[in-house]
Amino acid sequence: MTSSDRRRLVAFIAPALLVVLAVAVFPWAFTLWMSLFDWKIGSASIFVGLENYVALAHDARFLWSVVRTLLFTALAVVVPLVLGTAAALVFHQRFPLRGLLRSLFTLPMMATPVAIALVWTMMFHPQQGVLNYLLSLAGIGPSEWVYSPALAIPCLVMVDVWQWTPLVMLIVLGGLASLPIDPFEAAYLDGATRWQTLRHVTLPMLFPFVLVAAMIRMIDALKTFDTIYVITQGGPGTASETINLYLYLQAFSFYQVGKSSAVVVVFFALVIGLSLLLFWLRRRADYA
């Protein structure tokens, strides 16, 4: 490729780059700048330096939202990873109607989150909800589900697991399809049982794919908004108020641009930090 070719190709990228600059890079810069101001929409902005950050460090409600976000994320990453890997092992087998059943299994991740959140809200209803009826069939007493402060987060995790296990399954299934056959033959010739093959050959070779799934799942779980907003609005009280919900309240109910910009910066630092941690884990796994 000649250098004039290269220059022309760069022109191909320019329009997209312009769009990304306008809708992504400008907001990042603006947010960073605004987090240094005390500014509520409709009033004057005053430069306050790092005061917004200092205030956040002492804001118990914000700190609890961080704890809840981490709890929600940990559960919403680990459970789908385990279930999704198991589902991938099942869907990797050959059986009749596999294509159709697999696409039915992936419907939750494609469906409109608000729509399915509404259905879950109705299912969680303590009096008329179908879930309590199902519990009663199993001889278990009624639960308060998302109306109980202790159960709100676990219930929201359940919805998230239901929705996103298919994505993990698809990624791991793609990994399974790409595995070389030789190690399996070797294991077979060495007389390994199926369980031993799974435990010592399949799962270790799948590990890189599981880590990719973990990364994507973690980013999405940290950012979860729609389902929480529709099902609990962060309640009861603040029992399921994650950073995103807290942020929404500060920004679009109280119009605290300065303060919410500081929340965004902290939130973003958290996302990047945890992603780098996973990257590092993956590196280490590669060398090991």
Added chain:
Amino acid sequence: MIERPRTRTQRWLDRALLALGVVLFVSPAISVFLWMLSLAFKNEVDNLAYPPVFVPSPPTLANFAAVFRENNFLLYFWNSVVVSGVSTLAAVLVGVPAGYAIARLRARGLLLVVLVARMTPAISFLIPLFTLFQALGITGTLTPVVITHLVITVPIVVYVVSGYFETLPEELEEAALVDGCTQWQRFTLIAVPLARPGITVAAILAFIFSWNNFIFGAVLAGRTTRTLPVAVYNVLTFEQVSWGPLAAAALLVTLPVLVLTVMVQKEIVGGLTAGGVKGG
């Protein structure tokens, strides 16, 4: 897969276990949708009955009639079509050339920008853009909603399309170059037609994730510019909550997406796992 010698009993046991696994994974996934269908087609008495009625008998369309009577649902449907359609089209126009150039320049580093955009929580785009749109005085129109949806559609298109171009052999294009094509002709006449399947998948995924998006519309849209997910959420908050119409509205929003997903399942799976994309 290695076929192991198995006795007849073992084979039956294997099959039974596999069937059990499939049922255990698929039934929770579909039962929520079946329950949505059930709620949407039952009358209000059956919807509030305890123990719950599962199969609507007889099925009624009253809930759908109520949705259309009490809300300007057609307007919201049209809003969603415009927002997702225009933002997807714009993303294809700017994203396909960019994806092509990234693949040919082997400039995968640029995809890092896309990745970071994906890591950013949607609300953090909204605060500055909301402030900007207010200053410009264009809140209350569809324009700001379309613009913010580019945050979802452009990264998906660039990511999926560049991945697809990387799989296409460059030799075909070289031949065109020998025939005296310009770079642009080489792109439009050779590369784009070859990459049509990849571009289609990218556009479908971008459309679906734009269609599903709630938060941009929730913050930026006014009474007449709501997108469907926002309108459905408002059915929940502004009326005496009755389950039938709520489920009917939820079904109407998500049905186009579900149909699209099942129709182009195989292609979508490839695109999704390549980038692990998800908007918002």
